[in-house]
Amino acid sequence: MAGLRTVASIVLALAVLAAFGAPAPLLVAGAMAAMVATFAISERVPKDQALTLALGFPTAVAAVSLGAVLNQYVVAGDLFFIALIFTAVYVRRFGDRGTALGLIGFQIYFVSLFVHARVGMLPELTGTLAAAFLGAAVGRFVLVRATPEGVLDRLRHAFRARLAQVVLIEAELVGEAAADRVEKTVDDLRRQTARLHECALMIQGRLDDGTRDAASAALLQRRIADAEIAAERLGLMLMKARDYEGADTLTLHLPDASALTAPTDSPIEDATTQRLRRDLAGLHLLITRLGPGAPGTALTVIRNRLLSYRDEENLPDAPLAVQDVFRCVGEAARAVLGLRLAINDGVDDESDDAPETTRSREEFEAEGLSIAAEEAGDEDEQPHGLDRPTTRAACQVAVGSALAIVGGEFLSSQRWYWAVLTCWVVFLNTSSTGEIVVKGYRRVLGTVCGVVAGVGLAGLVGHHTWTAFLLVLLCVFGMFFTAPLSYALMSFFVTAMLGLLYTLLNTYSAAVLVLRIEETALGASCGMIAALMVLPVRTGERTDQQLRAVLERLRDVSTAAVAQLSGGTPVDLLDMARDLDTALDELRRSTRPLTHPITPLRVRRRTARYVVAMLETCAYHARSLAATAELVPDSTRIAADPRLAGAVRRIHDNLDVLTAYLTDEQATGEVESGASIAAMLEGPQAAGPRPGTVTFRVLRHLQRLDEGVIGLARPLGVPVAGTERRRTAA
Numbered sequence: 001m002a003g004l005r006t007v008a009s010i011v012l013a014l015a016v017l018a019a020f021g022a023p024a025p026l027l028v029a030g031a032m033a034a035m036v037a038t039f040a041i042s043e044r045v046p047k048d049q050a051l052t053l054a055l056g057f058p059t060a061v062a063a064v065s066l067g068a069v070l071n072q073y074v075v076a077g078d079l080f081f082i083a084l085i086f087t088a089v090y091v092r093r094f095g096d097r098g099t100a101l102g103l104i105g106f107q108i109y110f111v112s113l114f115v116h117a118r119v120g121m122l123p124e125l126t127g128t129l130a131a132a133f134l135g136a137a138v139g140r141f142v143l144v145r146a147t148p149e150g151v152l153d154r155l156r157h158a159f160r161a162r163l164a165q166v167v168l169i170e171a172e173l174v175g176e177a178a179a180d181r182v183e184k185t186v187d188d189l190r191r192q193t194a195r196l197h198e199c200a201l202m203i204q205g206r207l208d209d210g211t212r213d214a215a216s217a218a219l220l221q222r223r224i225a226d227a228e229i230a231a232e233r234l235g236l237m238l239m240k241a242r243d244y245e246g247a248d249t250l251t252l253h254l255p256d257a258s259a260l261t262a263p264t265d266s267p268i269e270d271a272t273t274q275r276l277r278r279d280l281a282g283l284h285l286l287i288t289r290l291g292p293g294a295p296g297t298a299l300t301v302i303r304n305r306l307l308s309y310r311d312e313e314n315l316p317d318a319p320l321a322v323q324d325v326f327r328c329v330g331e332a333a334r335a336v337l338g339l340r341l342a343i344n345d346g347v348d349d350e351s352d353d354a355p356e357t358t359r360s361r362e363e364f365e366a367e368g369l370s371i372a373a374e375e376a377g378d379e380d381e382q383p384h385g386l387d388r389p390t391t392r393a394a395c396q397v398a399v400g401s402a403l404a405i406v407g408g409e410f411l412s413s414q415r416w417y418w419a420v421l422t423c424w425v426v427f428l429n430t431s432s433t434g435e436i437v438v439k440g441y442r443r444v445l446g447t448v449c450g451v452v453a454g455v456g457l458a459g460l461v462g463h464h465t466w467t468a469f470l471l472v473l474l475c476v477f478g479m480f481f482t483a484p485l486s487y488a489l490m491s492f493f494v495t496a497m498l499g500l501l502y503t504l505l506n507t508y509s510a511a512v513l514v515l516r517i518e519e520t521a522l523g524a525s526c527g528m529i530a531a532l533m534v535l536p537v538r539t540g541e542r543t544d545q546q547l548r549a550v551l552e553r554l555r556d557v558s559t560a561a562v563a564q565l566s567g568g569t570p571v572d573l574l575d576m577a578r579d580l581d582t583a584l585d586e587l588r589r590s591t592r593p594l595t596h597p598i599t600p601l602r603v604r605r606r607t608a609r610y611v612v613a614m615l616e617t618c619a620y621h622a623r624s625l626a627a628t629a630e631l632v633p634d635s636t637r638i639a640a641d642p643r644l645a646g647a648v649r650r651i652h653d654n655l656d657v658l659t660a661y662l663t664d665e666q667a668t669g670e671v672e673s674g675a676s677i678a679a680m681l682e683g684p685q686a687a688g689p690r691p692g693t694v695t696f697r698v699l700r701h702l703q704r705l706d707e708g709v710i711g712l713a714r715p716l717g718v719p720v721a722g723t724e725r726r727r728t729a730a
Contacts, residue, residue, distance in 0.1 A: 002039065003480035005144035007473050009034040012135030012143075014469060017128060024465060024504050026128045029115045031469070032501075033060065033108060033132035035476060038139060040103040043096045044148050044209045049140065052097050057133045059101050060108040061126055067112025068119050078405050081417075084109055085401045085424060089394040106424065113417045115505070152210025155203045156343060159224065162196040164287045166231045167332075171280040173238045174273060189235050200228050201585060204578050218572075222630065223335070223342040225574050229627050230332040232620060237328045241321040272318050279306060279329050286336045290343060304354035306333035311356060334360050392535045397427045400530030404523045411518055418516055422523025423530075434539030434593025436531040439487060440524030446491025447520040451513040453492065454499020461503055468500045475500070539593050543608075546587040548662045550615055553580040554622055555655040558705060561625035562648040565698055573626035577619075584619055588612055607715045614715075618708040621701040628698060644695070647702055650674075654709045661718045670721045671713040676703055 013034035017027055037056060043049050063084075070077035088102030108129070111117075117125055140146075169189045172181075203224055207217040282302040289299055308314040309330030315323045337360055353361070400423040408416025426440045461468045475497035482489035495516060502512055531537075557576045564570055594608040650672055657669040713720050 001144060001146055002483075003477040005139050005146070006035055006038045006480055007477050008143045009038045009132075009136040009139035010473060010476060012138050013132045014135075016131040016135065020127075022124070022128065024506075025115045026124055027465075027469070028501050028504055029111055029117075029125060030128045030132045030135075031472065032111045032114070033129050034135045034139075036060075036104055036107040036111070037133050037136035039480070040100045040107070041096075041140070042100065044151070044206070046141065046145075046147060048097070050137075052100050053133065053137055053140070055097070055101060056104045057129065059104050060129050060133070063105045063108040064112045064117060064125050064129065065122055067109045068117040068122055068125070071113065071117060081109065081405070081420065082398055082402050085420070086394045086398040089397050089427070090390055092393075093388060093390040110417060110421060114501075148206065148209035149211075152203065152206045155199065155206060156220075159196070159199045159203060159227075160287060160290050160339075162192065162199050163227055163231055163336075164284055166192045166196055166235065167280060167284045167287060170231075170235045170238055171277060171284070173235075173242055174277050174280065186239070193232055193235065196228055196231060197581070200224050201578075201581055204581075218574075220342045221578070222574055222627075223338045225577065225623065225627055226335040227332075227339050229620075229624050230328065230335040233624065234325070234328040234332050237321070237325045241319075241325045272316050272322060275316065276322075276325065276329075279309075279326070282306060283329060283332055283336070286333065290336070290340050300353075303333060303337065304357050306330055307337070307356040307360055308354065310334065310360075337361075392537070393427055396530045396534045397424060397527070399534045400427070400523075400526045403526040403529065407522045407526065408519055411522065412515055415512070415515060415519065418519035419523035419526065422520045423527040424523075426524055426527040427531075432537045432539045432542035432590060432593070433528075433531045434542075435590070437528055438593045440528055442486075442488040443491050444517075444521050444524055446488040447495045447517055449488075450492040450495025451499070451517055453496040454513050455510055457496060458499050458503045461500060465504060468504050472497050472500050539590070542590045543587065543594070544662050546583065546590050547611075547615075548659050549583045550580065550587050550619075551655050551659045551662070553583050554615070554618055554709075555652055555659075556580075557622045557626055558648055558655075558702075559652050561622070561629040562644050562698075562702070564629040565625070566642050566645040573630050577623045577626040580619055580622060584612075584615055587615070611712065611715050614708050614711055618705055618712075621705040621708070624701045625698065625705075628701075644698060644702075647699070651702070651706050651709055654706075654713075658709070658712060658716060658718055661716065670719050671710055672721050673710050 010031045013030045014027060017030045022030070037053065037060070040056070041049050041052050043052060066080065067077075070080055084106060088106040091098035091102045112125075166189070169185060169192055172185045173189075204221060207221055208214075211217040211220060283306060286299060286303055286306070306329055309326045315326050318326075337357070341361075401420050404419035404423040405416060408419035411419070422440075422443055426436050426443060430436045430439055457471055461471065475493045479490050479493040479497070482493065495513075498516065499513055502509075553576070557573065557580050560571050560576060561573055564573065591608045591612055595605050595612075654671045657667075657671050660667040660669055710720065712718075
């Protein structure tokens with residue numbers, strides 16, 4: 001969508017400029033300005049986007065005017081450029097609008113340097129900017145319109161597609177043929193489960209703007225969480241039912257987990273295997289037919305059959321592990337029904353409902369009536385002064401840009417600004433020194449490959465202006481399309497586009513593109529030096545900070561969920577679970593420099609991947625606890641069990657110990673291990689709940705969560721009771 005919107009904006013701007021007979025330099029300036037005016041704005045509500053775009057135009061005019069005036073004064077121009085760079089980064093503290101205006105100011109000033117703007121060109125440049133911003137407005141609000149509701153609707157369709165893919169892969173685990181490709185199937189399941197989770201997080205970020213009220217947002221959030229948890233649990237139970245050696249929750253989250261070994265003889269009987277394969281195909285069909293309209297008689301029959309597995313008497317006569325799979329199929333069908341009702345605003349055909357389907361609908365209605373908007377809690381205390389990330393980044397990029405200007409002038413007095421641009425971009429969306437180093441390396445790699453492509457494209461285009469612009473548009477689309485996938489690929493398309501733009505300006509030569517590589521390498525180096533020398537944020541410090549946040553949220557979710565399962569006061573557990581997921585996602589991003597393929601610290605890389613995978617496993621069990629606890633207040637089948645109150649104490653205490661060691665290396669606590677969670681239950685019935693009950697499922701999640709928390713002690717260097725403390729490896 002971003003690529004299409006940007007291409008449309010550029011085409012409109014070029015069409016207007018061409019109608020007035022603008023020369024090639026103004027066409028280039030208009031195309032670049034339209035691109036900036038489109039991608040800089042990231043607000044979600046159209047009226048906010050319109051206001052930012054309106055404020056961006058005078059900002060752009062001021063930037064190009066100052067660029068034209070100061071272009072002839074080297075020292076004054078360089079000093080102003082550094083001040084502009086500092087300001088553009090500093091204003092990010094004011095949110096999306098500040099970020100957008102800062103980007104527009106910097107990039108349009110850069111455009112003035114690129115086209116060698118002069119004072120006499122200001123009237124034409126102002127008209128060019130007007131055409132560019134007009135094209136950006138039409139492209140955004142007319143041609144490629146993106147409303148919050150529309151974006152959320154597309155994300156819901158994407159979630160449905162991801163959910164269907166997960167179920168298809170899970171179906172491959174059933175049957176004799178699965179034994180030959182178990183490793184690939186599990187790897188595909190791991191990847192698709194992670195993508196499903198990413199899609200759920202994207203939906204979470206769009207709920208407030210894309211739904212009509214807080215109750216609708218909370219309802220959709222709960223249904224998405226139910227479906228995600230049900231799909232992940234189904235995959236885990238399938239692996240266990242197939243008796244794959246080494247199958248556990250961590251298998252779905254650790255990229256380099258040991259390969260599973262399928263047994264020679266399937267523990268599932270042939271008739272049961274066929275039944276399960278048929279039911280998984282039916283579940284997949286239900287997911288693909290989530291849209292509005294009556295589901296049809298065949299789909300109703302399938303839905304009723306799958307939902308019947310929620311009752312013990314409808315389970316097949318099979319081992320307990322196989323019965324767990326069919327229970328999971330029933331819970332997944334229930335989650336799909338809830339998702340359908342949420343998407344269709346509760347409208348659905350109930351004429352052919354079986355008793356189990358009717359009961360599921362009644363449960364959903366009770367949950368929907370209980371959901372009410374809650375006021376947001378107090379905001380966390382924000383850092384001040386140089387501790388504020390935007391202030392620190394502004395100082396770093398200003399120093400790095402000053403170094404890049406000095407070095408760039410030695411390389412070329414005409415195109416020194418490429419070094420400054422590279423220094424600027426390596427600081428975008430980075431929060432630690434390691435991230436800046438990795439981003440700089442990728443920028444250089446993409447630039448080198450892009451120069452090779454640019455040389456070839458420039459030779460093919462020659463003096464065909466509109467052919468060059470067509471290729472520029474393709475490069476722009478490729479730049480935006482690949483940006484979320486690979487920064488190196490994005491840099492490749494940027495550099496290839498620049499080669500074409502130089503051709504349009506009649507300044508192309510192989511030496512210019514080689515200079516581009518040199519300036520890029522210089523700018524990346526200056527950015528790395530500034531990140532290391534000026535108010536540095538070490539990667540270890542950043543990951544420790546994020547790790548503490550994850551552990552604290554994990555403790556909050558697990559404690560609150562068990563409290564509600566024990567009969568405590570209901571709280572918004574799914575919001576807490578999503579806060580945990582958000583913190584874990586930030587930790588995952590902050591550890592990318594440690595897990596990057598080029599890192600020479602192989603042991604540290606394996607440790608970081610293990611810690612993140614273990615935390616993802618713990619988060620899965622915490623989400624499952626939260627989803628189960630959310631059902632307690634309104635369910636007629638799930639009752640609170642006061643015995644669970646003491647089952648989470650050891651988990652809570654161990655998380656506190658882990659957090660203390662991350663805060664203070666001199667901490668002296670120990671992680672405790674011992675009897676199973678089930679053995680810690682209080683009361684006369686502490687012998688253990690019956691398999692298949694909710695209490696049994698809760699205890700299983702608590703047990704896995706307890707094991708996961710204890711398993712974090714070794715890589716974090718925290719002693720377990722009865723062992724010696726080891727040095728931290730992460």
